[in-house]
Amino acid sequence: VTHYKVLERFKYMTWVECKLETGRTHQIRAHFKHIGHTLFNDERYEGNVILKGINLPKYxxxxxxxxxxxxxxxxxxxxxxxxxxxTKKEMYFESPMPADMEEAMKKWRNYLERG
Incomplete structure (x- = not known):
């Protein structure tokens, strides 16, 4: 089971937060593919194919x-x-957003601002 919440909408792309009840291999990737929203640039699940806006050369x-x-x-x-x-000990880890993802988000925001 994957729960998700929309954090930010971009043109033909959406940033979401996911919370998992289970932890199956490729769970988020497979679930989003199943509902028709592959992860951006996910080659395994065809997210590396531009599906929307393909008639707009600039986009x-x-x-x-x-x-x-x-x-x-x-x-x-x-x-x-x-x-x-x-050990049955609760383990918890945090990791900041990687630089490449930060840069991609910045580009999407700039693209939307320019229209």
Missing amino acids: KQFVKNVFEVLPRHALHAHTLGFIHPV
């Missing part, structure tokens, strides 16, 4: 440029927690 070039800035799928675990299988 198409913009997305290709962002693919270069973020040459991997746009997925980051800001927080991660689990119970250690041996």
Whole structure:
């Protein structure tokens, strides 16, 4: 089970926060593919294909440029927690947004401001 909340909307792309009840391999990627919203630049689940706005050359070039800035799928675990299988201790980790994702978000925001 994956719960998600929209944090910010961009043209043909949305930044979401996900909370998982389970932790299956590729869970977020598979669930978003299933509902027709693949992760940005996720080659395995066809998120590296420009599906919307393909008739707009300026937009198409913009997305290709962002693919270069973020040459991997746009997925980051800001927080991660689990119970250690041996010690049974609660484990909790935090990680800031990676620089490549920050740069991609900045480009999307700038693109929207320019219209």
